[in-house]
Amino acid sequence: MILEAVMLQVREGLEEEYEExxxxxxxxxxxxxxxxxxxLQRCLEVKGKYLLLVKWDTxxxxxxxxxxxxxxQEWKLLLHRFYDPFPTVEHFSKVEL
Known part of the structure; x- marks a missing residue:
């Protein structure tokens, strides 16, 4: 299992539209x-900041x-216009303890 983690900053005033x-x-x-x-998690301290976590098989x-x-392409049309700056996507694998 792979965890995709993305910190998203949504343009000011567009938070409700973004969530929809x-x-x-x-x-x-x-x-x-x-x-x-x-x-999708909304930051409590910073307005317009979100954390997206997606789990993938690979x-x-x-x-x-x-x-x-x-x-x-449809995903991009719906969402990418909201971001400033454009986010960096990172992938993680679980550390077995």
Whole structure:
């Protein structure tokens, strides 16, 4: 399992519109091969700041499968206009303790 983590900064004043667009976009990502789950967290200290966590079976399910799909183009149209600056996506694997 791979965890995709993205810190998102939404343009000021567009938070409610963004959250509604994200609700729509959730159906897109959740239909993808290798998708396990996702959640969007709103920061309590910084207005417009969000944390997106997505669990994938493999890194390639996200980087090749999702990002290379027609569905990703729809995701981009719904969400990418809200971000400033554009976010950096990072991937993590669990450390067994």
């Amino acid at each position: 667009a994200f609700r729509q976009a959730s159906g897109i990502i959740s239909s993808m091969r290798g998708y396990l789950s996702h959640e 890194l390639e399910d996200h980087t090749i499968g999702f990002r290379g799909s027609a569905e990703y």
